[in-house]
Amino acid sequence: MITYRVNENILRKAITRTFEDGSEASTNKNNINGNVSKFRGYVGEEIMLEYWSGADHVNTPNYDLIYKNTKVEIKTRMTSVVPFPEMVVNIGAHRLQKTDVYLFLFLNYDYRECYIAGTIKKDTFLQHAELKNKGDKHVNGEYYNDTFILPIKYLKPLKEEIEAKQKLEVLL
Numbered sequence: 001m002i003t004y005r006v007n008e009n010i011l012r013k014a015i016t017r018t019f020e021d022g023s024e025a026s027t028n029k030n031n032i033n034g035n036v037s038k039f040r041g042y043v044g045e046e047i048m049l050e051y052w053s054g055a056d057h058v059n060t061p062n063y064d065l066i067y068k069n070t071k072v073e074i075k076t077r078m079t080s081v082v083p084f085p086e087m088v089v090n091i092g093a094h095r096l097q098k099t100d101v102y103l104f105l106f107l108n109y110d111y112r113e114c115y116i117a118g119t120i121k122k123d124t125f126l127q128h129a130e131l132k133n134k135g136d137k138h139v140n141g142e143y144y145n146d147t148f149i150l151p152i153k154y155l156k157p158l159k160e161e162i163e164a165k166q167k168l169e170v171l172l
Contacts, residue, residue, distance in 0.1 A: 014042035044076030073099035085153035093146035118155030
């Protein structure tokens with residue numbers, strides 16, 4: 001897991017995108033928390049755009065970036081603790097994008113630091129994730145939608161996922 005310091009430039013870009021972006025991704029009716037949720041997602045995207053200098057920003061409803069010919073959907077989660085192996089990542093069953101890889105990062109509530117937890121291929125995520133139904137209980141309440149969950153110990157460093165895909169492409 002990579003710890004990354006969030007700088008003022010990242011936050012400014014995310015604020016600008018939150019209030020100026022008119023794309024389909026920013027007007028999604030399933031965006032439960034509105035502008036706050038959009039802002040958090042844009043912070044995650046800006047972090048990865050800065051971290052990967054060669055990434056192309058796309059911002060479609062299905063993926064956020066293309067990095068080394070791989071479509072990457074960034075999932076930003078808020079946290080007050082350093083992520084640990086049993087901590088789960090989740091994706092709503094209604095939000096399964098057409099992406100190659102999901103990248104999960106955890107952003108501290110003070111927006112000063114984030115933890116890049118890792119990546120997982122979409123197919124691998126679906127193969128290993130547990131489906132929780134709307135109304136099922138969890139430690140902080142209950143699921144408000146059908147949701148796939150997976151402990152972060154199953155995530156891999158992005159470099160490993162990207163290199164594996166490139167090796168497969170060479171073999172084809």
